[in-house]
Amino acid sequence: MASSSSSEGEGRRAWVPLASRPEFAGVTPLPQDDGPSPVVAIAYRDDFRETMDYFRSLYSSRELSPRSLLLTSLAISVNPANYTVWHFRRQVLEALGADWTEELEFTEGVAKRNAKNYQLWHHRRWVAEKLGPDAASRELEFTRKIFCLDAKNYHAWSHRQWVLQALGGWEDELDYCAQLLEEDVFNNSAWNQRYFVITKSPSLGGLNAMRDSEVDYAIEAIHANPENESPWRYLRGLYNDENEAWLNDSRVHSACLRVLKAKRNFKFALSTLLDLLGLGFKPNQEIKDAITSLRTSDLGEAGSDSDLANSICSILGLEDPMRANYWTWRKQQASSSS
Amino acid sequence: MGELAGDKHVKYILSVEKKKDNLLGKLDTVDSDEVVSWILQCQHESGGFGGNIGHDPHLLYTLSAVQVLALFDKLDVLDINKVTNYIRALQNEDGSFSGHIWGEVDTRFSYCAICCLAILKRLDSINVEKAVRYIVSCKTLDGGFGCTPGAESHAGQIFCCVGALAITGSLHHIDKDLLGWWLCERQVKSGGLNGRPEKLSDVCYSWWVLSSLIMIDRVHWIDKEKLIKFILDCQDTENGGISDRPDDAVDIFHTYFGVAGLSLLEYPGLKATDPAYALPVDVVNRIFFGRCST
Numbered sequence: 001m002a003s004s005s006s007s008e009g010e011g012r013r014a015w016v017p018l019a020s021r022p023e024f025a026g027v028t029p030l031p032q033d034d035g036p037s038p039v040v041a042i043a044y045r046d047d048f049r050e051t052m053d054y055f056r057s058l059y060s061s062r063e064l065s066p067r068s069l070l071l072t073s074l075a076i077s078v079n080p081a082n083y084t085v086w087h088f089r090r091q092v093l094e095a096l097g098a099d100w101t102e103e104l105e106f107t108e109g110v111a112k113r114n115a116k117n118y119q120l121w122h123h124r125r126w127v128a129e130k131l132g133p134d135a136a137s138r139e140l141e142f143t144r145k146i147f148c149l150d151a152k153n154y155h156a157w158s159h160r161q162w163v164l165q166a167l168g169g170w171e172d173e174l175d176y177c178a179q180l181l182e183e184d185v186f187n188n189s190a191w192n193q194r195y196f197v198i199t200k201s202p203s204l205g206g207l208n209a210m211r212d213s214e215v216d217y218a219i220e221a222i223h224a225n226p227e228n229e230s231p232w233r234y235l236r237g238l239y240n241d242e243n244e245a246w247l248n249d250s251r252v253h254s255a256c257l258r259v260l261k262a263k264r265n266f267k268f269a270l271s272t273l274l275d276l277l278g279l280g281f282k283p284n285q286e287i288k289d290a291i292t293s294l295r296t297s298d299l300g301e302a303g304s305d306s307d308l309a310n311s312i313c314s315i316l317g318l319e320d321p322m323r324a325n326y327w328t329w330r331k332q333q334a335s336s337s338s
Numbered sequence: 339m340g341e342l343a344g345d346k347h348v349k350y351i352l353s354v355e356k357k358k359d360n361l362l363g364k365l366d367t368v369d370s371d372e373v374v375s376w377i378l379q380c381q382h383e384s385g386g387f388g389g390n391i392g393h394d395p396h397l398l399y400t401l402s403a404v405q406v407l408a409l410f411d412k413l414d415v416l417d418i419n420k421v422t423n424y425i426r427a428l429q430n431e432d433g434s435f436s437g438h439i440w441g442e443v444d445t446r447f448s449y450c451a452i453c454c455l456a457i458l459k460r461l462d463s464i465n466v467e468k469a470v471r472y473i474v475s476c477k478t479l480d481g482g483f484g485c486t487p488g489a490e491s492h493a494g495q496i497f498c499c500v501g502a503l504a505i506t507g508s509l510h511h512i513d514k515d516l517l518g519w520w521l522c523e524r525q526v527k528s529g530g531l532n533g534r535p536e537k538l539s540d541v542c543y544s545w546w547v548l549s550s551l552i553m554i555d556r557v558h559w560i561d562k563e564k565l566i567k568f569i570l571d572c573q574d575t576e577n578g579g580i581s582d583r584p585d586d587a588v589d590i591f592h593t594y595f596g597v598a599g600l601s602l603l604e605y606p607g608l609k610a611t612d613p614a615y616a617l618p619v620d621v622v623n624r625i626f627f628g629r630c631s632t
Contacts, residue, residue: 083389122440233480321561
C-alpha cells in the first residue's frame with residue numbers, strides 16, 4: 001500500500017509535478033469548472049492547482065486505489081480544510097483495508113500544522129473508533145501532546161472527552177487536570193474538564209461524593225488568584241441546584257470574607273455574596289464590616305441586609321465600570337426582592 | 339473615535355469573494371444571477387449543498403446556500419422538499435444533528451439545520467422537541483453551551499444553541515441572567531470580547547456574544563461604546579477589511595463579523611440584523627411576512 005505519511009515531507013521537498021510522476025501515469029487531470037465568466041478568479045499556486053486537478057480526476061472516476069490514497073495526502077497538505085478530500089480518503093481507506101495505526105500517524109503529521117482543523121479531528125475520531133478501546137491511551141497521549149502546545153485547544157478537549165466516554169481511560173484524568181491547573185490555574189478548559197471528570201468518571205462516585213474535596217480545591221485556587229473567574233464558577237457549579245447546601249457551607253462565605261479583607265481583586269467574592277444574599281443568606285457582622293470597609297465615603301452608610309446588597313452593587317459598579325449596567329440591574333433586583 | 343470605512347470594506351469584499359452580506363447596503367454591486375447559478379451548481383443530488391462545485395454536501399454549506407438565496411430573494415429556485423429531506427436525514431436518535439453522512443455531531447449543526455429549515459418553513463419536518471432536548475443537554479455549569487454534552491462553554495457554540503432555541507421558541511430553557519452575566523464578562527479591558535474566560539479578544543466574538551445577548555435581552559450589560567471603538571480599531575482603513583484584533587491582517591470572515599457586530603450595536607448607516615438568522619431584518623421579514631420594500 002502506498003505510504004500515507006508522505007504529506008509531512010512534501011511541503012519541504014521541491015515540488016515534483018504530478019504529470020512527471022510514474023505512479024500517476026494515465027490520469028487525465030480535471031480542471032476546476034469556474035463557469036464561463038468567473039466572478040473572482042483565485043490565483044492558485046501551481047502545485048495546488050495540479051494536485052486538485054488530479055484529485056478531481058480520481059474522485060470523479062471513484063478510483064479507490066493506493067495512488068488515490070497518496071493523492072489525498074497531497075491534497076490535504078495543500079488544503080487540509082477540504083472536507084471532500086477527507087471523505088474520499090475514508091472511502092479509499094475502507095476499500096483498501098487500511099492500517100489504522102499508520103493512519104493515526106498520518107493525522108499526527110497533519111495536526112502538527114493544523115491543530116484547529118475540524119476535518120482532521122473528525123477523521124482522527126473515525127480512525128480511533130475503528131481501533132476501539134485499545135486506542136484509548138494513544139488518543140489520550142495524542143491530545144496531551146496537543147495541549148503542550150495549546151492547553152485550550154477546543155477540538156482537542158472535545159476529542160479527549162469523546163475518548164474517555166467511548167474508549168475509557170478515566171483513571172488518571174483528575175490528576176491530569178490537576179497538573180494542567182498547576183501549569184496554568186487560569187485554564188478554563190482544564191476547570192471544565194475537572195468538572196466533567198468528577199461528574200462523569202465511573203471510578204469517582206459522582207458529584208455528591210466529590211463535592212467536599214472539590215470545594216477545598218476550588219477555594220485554594222481562589223485564594224491564590226481571587227480574580228480568576230474559573231474557580232468561582234466551578235465552586236458554584238459544585239452545588240448545582242442545591243441552594244441550601246451552598247448557603248450552609250460556611251467555607252464559601254468564609255472564602256469570600258478572606259478575599260474581601262485583602263481589599264483587592266474582590267469582584268467575584270462580592271458577586272458571590274450578592275448571590276448568597278439573594279437566596280436568604282444572613283451574613284455575620286464580620287462580613288458586613290468587611291463590605292462596609294470597601295465602600296468609598298460617598299456611598300453613605302450600610303444598614304440592613306437589603307442595604308448590604310445595595311452596597312455591594314454600588315461598590316461593584318465602581319470596581320467594574322465596564323459592566324455598570326449589569327450591576328445596576330442587580331441592584332434593582334436586590335431591592336425589588338427585599 | 340474613528341469611523342466605519344464602509345466604502346473601503348465594500349471594495350475589499352468584492353476583491354475577495356462571491357458571496358456577500360447586504361449590511362453595507364451594497365448587494366446590487368454583485369451579479370445575483372451569476373451567484374444564484376453558481377450556488378445551484380454546488381447542490382448535490384442528495385439535496386444538500388457543498389462548499390464549491392463538485393464538493394460533497396454538508397449542513398454548513400447548505401445553510402450558507404439558503405441564506406445567500408434568501409438575501410437575493412431567490413428561495414423559489416429551490417426544490418424545498420429535496421433540501422428538507424437532506425437535512426432531516428441528518429437528525430440522530432438523540433435529537434442531535436450530524437454535519438454530513440460521516441456522522442460528526444456538534445451543536446453548530448443543530449443550529450444549521452434549525453435555521454435552514456425555519457427559513458424554508460419546514461421546521462415541522464424534524465423532531466423539534468428532541469432537537470431542543472439535545473441542545474439543552476449541552477448546557478454547562480456556568481449557564482452557557484458547548485459543542486456536545488460536557489464540553490466547555492464557548493461563545494460560538496452559545497450563539498448556535500441560543501439561536502436554535504430562539505428560532506424554535508425555546509428560550510425559556512435558558513437561565514438568561516446567568517448566561518447574560520457570563521456573556522458580558524467576555525468584555526475585556528480593550529473593550530473587545532473574548533469567547534471563553536482568559537482568552538484573547540477577537541472581533542468575531544462581536545457577533546457570537548452580541549447576538550446571543552440580544553436574543554436573551556441582555557445586550558445592555560456590555561459597554562457598547564468601548565466595543566464599537568474596538569471594532570473600528572480593527573479596520574484597515576486604507577485597503578479595507580477588518581481583522582481579528584488591531585493591526586493583524588484582515589480577512590473576509592472578520593470583516594463580516596465586525597460589520598455585523600456594528601449593525602447589532604446600531605452603528606449609523608448599517609441595516610438592522612436579525613440576531614438569530616444572521617440576516618438583515620428586512621430579509622427575515624420578507625421570508626416570514628411576505629414582500630416588503632428593501
